[in-house]
Amino acid sequence: MPWSMKDYPASLKNLEKPVRKKAIDIANAMIDEGYEEGRAIPIATSKAKEWAAENASTDEIDDFLTHDDETERDADPSSGPELMNKAEHVIKHKKGWAVKAEGAKRVSDIKDTKKEAIERAKEIAAHKGTEVIVHLADGSVQRKIKTGS
Known part of the structure; x- marks a missing residue:
């Protein structure tokens, strides 16, 4: 099931918005690649936290906050x-x-x-x-x- 910022797994609810949004984008991509939901969610959560802590630029975080209700799936058909x-x-x-x-x-x-x-x-x-x-x-x-x- 494709997720969005309005409809996502409960396990993502306590993440900060940019991290949640990144986790949703990663999880959706993993599901598209054939991963099971139960495997995709924890991996996506971990990768999103890693991204926010180590790899995200200020511009990326600002972009995520500017478009906080739009996930990659929403914006990219x-x-x-x-x-x-x-x-x-x-x-x-x-x-x-x-x-x-x-x-x-x-x-x-x-x-x-x-x-x-x-x-x-x-x-x-x-x-x-x-x-x-x-x-x-x-x-x-x-x-x-x-x-x-």
Whole structure:
């Protein structure tokens, strides 16, 4: 079930709004990738708390507070089940290497190394039964990886 800031699991109610919103976005993405709700919620909560404590910039927190009733799912119609049939791309990112579903507006994960990003993309693609498209730093396609699903 996709969650929003108006409809979310009770376990998220005591989180600060930016953390709750980030947890909802992460949990929704995990559900789209095939995770069970019972597994997605605690992982998303942990990752959202980690994001707020270590990775969130002031601008990101301000943006979350400005749009506090709108989750990524509310704002991005391309983040739903229709991405389940899309390939996962590994692309260069300012913080390392990112994994991004084809057609998605935001990356789903950022890794320090290209190898880590490829492994994560393979996990997601295998869950969805799609392929991984690995890009060079300049954006051109380096190779395609079939996941066997």
